[in-house]
Amino acid sequence: MRQIIALSMILVVGALLVFTVNEYLLPFGAFPERKIGGFENESVGQRILQDAPKTTGSANIVTSVVWDYRGYDTLGEATILFTAVCSVAMLFRAFRRRG
């Protein structure tokens, strides 16, 4: 019975995946156009590609997105790394002390 349920769920998820990438739902390879927030015919990605060297002064657009447009996100990544280092050091020191 469990196998039948598992198989049917796999089939459902597979059908959903195939249905989601259907070209009528989401055109592949085309930028979705949003007409909100001052964007008329271009997408956010195209706007960043055009304006990033002017607004950040960086020739590498990936770095300008990572450190300028989404600086908070990268600071959060650094915090995650700091927490990971602290927890690993704490955990292995506790193991060592116990013997």
Place this chain on the structure above:
Amino acid sequence: MAGMTIIVRTISRLLFPFMFLFGIYVIIHGHLTPGGGFQGGVILAASVIMLLLAYGIERAQAKVNVLQAELAESLGGLILVGLGLLGVALSIAFLKNVLPFGELGHVFSAGNLPVLNISVSIKVAAGLLTIFYAMLRLQGGKE
């Protein structure tokens, strides 16, 4: 943790400065070419870990010991937050790009971005080294 044979030692001794220099290149040119603070920091940490695997723990800790690694990691995080607060002090927003931009495509350009890259590279390199030292301690290596 003991070292390895003389072949591995010689190769890693010859390779170490080039790896370190390449890591520094990736960090310094983070705002011009692919790469950046995280990637360059990982390369720096990997060069020290290679030396550690070849020569044993004592030689690596003579270069960077545990206290220095932990201090460097905290210092990198402090520089990061300090630059963010500099944006608050000189302008209106946290982490705003307040330093002068310079000329596009030069090494000294892009305002805050190279300094942020350098600080996060110090943080990543020292953090990975700290993780490696802490895990090595479980295997019975001395600190």
